[in-house]
Amino acid sequence: MAASVAAPTMPSRPLAEPKIHTTAHVHSFTNLVGDVRVGENVLVAPGTSIRADEGMPFNIGHGSHLQDGVVVHGLEKGRVLGDDDREYSVWIGNNTSITHMALIHGPVYVGDDCFIGFRSTIFNARVGNSCIIMMHCLIQDVEIPPGKFVPSGSIITNQQQADALPNVKDSERQFAQHVSGMSMPTAFPSNHRTSSNQQACTLPTKNDMPNTYSANSPAAEVANHVRQLLAQGYRIGTEHANPRQFRAAAWQTCAQINETHDGAVLNALQSCLADHSGEYVRLIGIDTQAKKRVLEKIIQRPDDQPAQLSGQGNSSYSAPNATYGSSNAASGSVDSSVSGQIRAVLNRGGRISIEYANARQFKAAAWQTGGFLQGSSESAVTNELNQALAAHAGNYVRIIGVDTKVKQRILEAIVQRPNGKAVVSAGQTASTNGNGGGYNAPISAPAVGGDLNSTIQNLLNQGATIGLEYAGPRHFRASSWTSAPLMHARSASEAVNALNGFLADHAGDYVRLIGVDTRAKKRVMEQIIHRPGQKGATAAATTASYSSNGKASSNSGAPAAAAGLNAEAANHIRNLVRSGHKITLEYADKRRFRINSWQTAGVVQAGNESGALAQVESIAAEYAGAYVRIVGTDTRVKSRVVEAVIQKP
The missing domain is CATH 2.160.10.10 (Hexapeptide repeat proteins)
Incomplete structure (x- = not known):
């Protein structure tokens, strides 16, 4: 029919x-x-x-x-x-x-x-x-x-x-x-035409399919969840709880997972499940932009054996069974995969250092430096590493590969956990890039916070190019930034490596991250990520993003009235921005304040209210202990329209 x-x-x-x-x-x-x-x-x-x-x-x-x-x-x-x-x-x-x-x-x-x-x-x-x-x-x-x-x-x-x-x-x-x-064999009643090769169209049922795939496999289900979350740009987290905590819904956050490759994430999950064997563990999907959870799923219960997630992602994983010791303990040696990583760094002319952390410090990503290993050959470095592992038994230990020429990290790999198991995560191994040199380090580089990692990844996902600008304290007050060459990174890990090296070279400067839409030739983001004397980048930095019309808008998440400003100061700033007037900040110590001798602290460059509020608060914070006032200038008639003290010692 x-x-x-x-x-x-x-x-x-x-x-x-x-x-x-x-x-x-x-x-x-x-x-x-x-x-x-x-x-x-x-x-x-x-x-x-x-x-x-x-x-x-x-x-x-x-x-x-x-x-x-x-x-x-x-x-x-x-x-x-x-x-x-x-x-x-x-x-x-x-x-x-x-x-x-x-x-x-x-x-x-x-x-x-x-x-x-x-x-x-x-x-x-x-x-x-x-x-x-x-x-x-x-x-x-x-x-x-x-x-x-x-x-x-x-x-x-x-x-x-x-x-x-x-x-x-x-x-x-x-x-x-x-x-x-x-559904095809039964989709049509008998009064419909059937092709001569209909039997060939009939595919095997689930029970007839090869054993390499099982839709009901817990490991396969977890792997699918991970791939779906990562493909949508979400971050992966985990939480654990013992039976008592589970009944009270008192979940504890596990170590942060910063990887974005499904194989590396699954390896980190595998380690988490092993570390919390006998407890409840749940998988968390996090939308970092909206700052909310998109998934909560229990993936392990106390009676479960840790799911074998190896091989479920794009990368295979095999936990090394290395034992570590010293002259006073059973002798052991570094696993061959770790030796390969050390060899790759040394062949490049790099050096190996170690960092360690107890369980509490590990959760907070607060690693302690153990110093460089002094050996120049693979065997000498391996022997020193074995001694260091024995000295820090019961702690997490990771090795750091450092390219001393460009002053950046080219390797981070956890080689010991408190339970004695060595782990080398996929995605953290040194690998030569497409240019014939360089290595891909994980995104979790210590100088860069987790939120900044997400910012970099989001910029790259949008096709933007990463740029950096720096300024000394005097130039910062005058809003006089110096641009560094654009980073043409193909991955977030490459960008983080370059960023960490840049931060090390400009430890005494202000540094801000720039997102550039090269096709439209405009900036899509500005974010101060380092200040003089600050250890590492901060996610609480002042951020300005740009709309399609090129006007800046704040992404800092601060309320309309900045936390460090009173309502009167905030109103002054809003009115000045709406009127198109120039906003300048001036400061004075107590002696200069008494004689009305003010010095320029900086010029506010933001084009909207929230951005201006954020910049004013940021500049005022640099002069804590001094008087600070805002000055509004009508540039058309070249006269001041507002002078108001917004901070006192």
């Missing part, structure tokens, strides 16, 4: 009749309108609506499946180029599966051998061959490269997100084949 042709939604416009191949299976409850070209052995399930009444034509390639409730429609304007070099509103390639309730809205191109998951939406986009798009996804205004995997719930609306998607794995391909074929 052929599919019924529904009345077009635009009756005043004549429409072509659908062209359905004789071997295609189209259910009688399918709504088929307009110039739709259905290829050989296509399966269209009941409740599907394919309407080429505005945008047209549509192509559905041979062997493709459209499951129950799929909607295919297109805008009147907008076309894609099909594989036959003709224009289409919607092109669906060969052997592609569009699953239940998915929406394909043209202009859209979907390539061959693709899988579109339940309730996913694709609009004004191009999906390459052999892609897998999981459930409840939105793909809009982008081109997905061939062979990419889009995790469930993903929202992909810019090309940087699309280019960063992971490649499809064999287990994901098997799952897609299982889902796309599970």
Whole structure:
């Protein structure tokens, strides 16, 4: 029985009749309108609506499946180029599966051998061959490269997100084949045409699938959660609780996970589960921009054996079984993987140092420096490391590889934990970069805070370039910054390495991070990350971001009236900004205050109220113990309109 042709939604416009191949299976409850070209052995399930009444034509390639409730429609304007070099509103390639309730809205191109998951939406986009798009996804205004995997719930609306998607794995391909074929043998009643090779279209059920994939495996489920969270730009955290704490909902935060590669994150989770064996452990998904949790899931209970997460990500993981000792203990040696890391650093002319922390310090990322190892050969360094590990038994110990020429870290690897197990996390090993030199260190470099890591990662995800500016105290007061060359880092780890080296070279200066949109030739962010005498970068730095019109806005999260300013001072600043007047800060010690001899502290450069408030508070903080006043100047008539003391000793 052929599919019924529904009345077009635009009756005043004549429409072509659908062209359905004789071997295609189209259910009688399918709504088929307009110039739709259905290829050989296509399966269209009941409740599907394919309407080429505005945008047209549509192509559905041979062997493709459209499951129950799929909607295919297109805008009147907008076309894609099909594989036959003709224009289409919607092109669906060969052997592609569009699953239940998915929406394909043209202009859209979907390539061959693709899988579109339940309730996913694709609009004004191009999906390459052999892609897998999981459930409840939105793909809009982008081109997905061939062979990419889009995790469930993903929202992909810019090309940087699309280019960063992971490649499809064999287990994901098997799952897609299982889902796309599970409903087809019973989708059509006996009075419908059946192709001679229908048996070949029937895929194995879940129980017949290879043992390498199990949808119900706890480890696989955790790995999928991790991949989905990372693909959406979220951070991963963990919490643990013993049975008493669990009953009281008193969870304890585990060590921070700063990695963004799924393999490295899974390795860190593996270590966390081992460290808290016999306790409850839950996985946390964190939206750092909105500062809220997006997932809380218990992944271990007291009676569970720690799940084996090794191999579930893109990187394999094997915990070394090294034992460490000294002359007074059982002799041991550094694991071969650690030796390889040491060798790589020494071959580059670098040096090895160690840092250690007890459990409390480890949770706070407060590492103590153990100094450089003095050996110049691998064996000498290894012997010194064994002695250091014995001296710090019961503590966390990590090795640091330092490139002394550029004064930056090229390696961080934890080699001992309090339980005696050595761990070398994937993603923390030294690896030569594409330029033939350099190493990728983890994002958790000590000079950079966790929130700043997220800032750098977000800038790179947006396609922005990282820049740095510095100023001495005198130049800072005059808002006279010196620019450093832009960092063309390909990953957050490369940017952090360069940033740490820059901070070391400018320890006595103010340093601010710049995000630059090189295409639009404008700044998208400014953030002071270091001040003279400050140890490491701070996430509480003053931040200014820029809108599309180029005007700055504060991202500091501070309330409208800055915490260090009274209401009267805040009102003065707001009024000056609204009037377009110049704002200058002046300071004086007690002696100069008595004789009314003020000195310039700096000029406020922000173009909006919140940014100005943040800058005023920041500059005033530099002169704690002195009088500080704001001066508002009408530059048109070159006269002062406001003088107000906002800080007293």
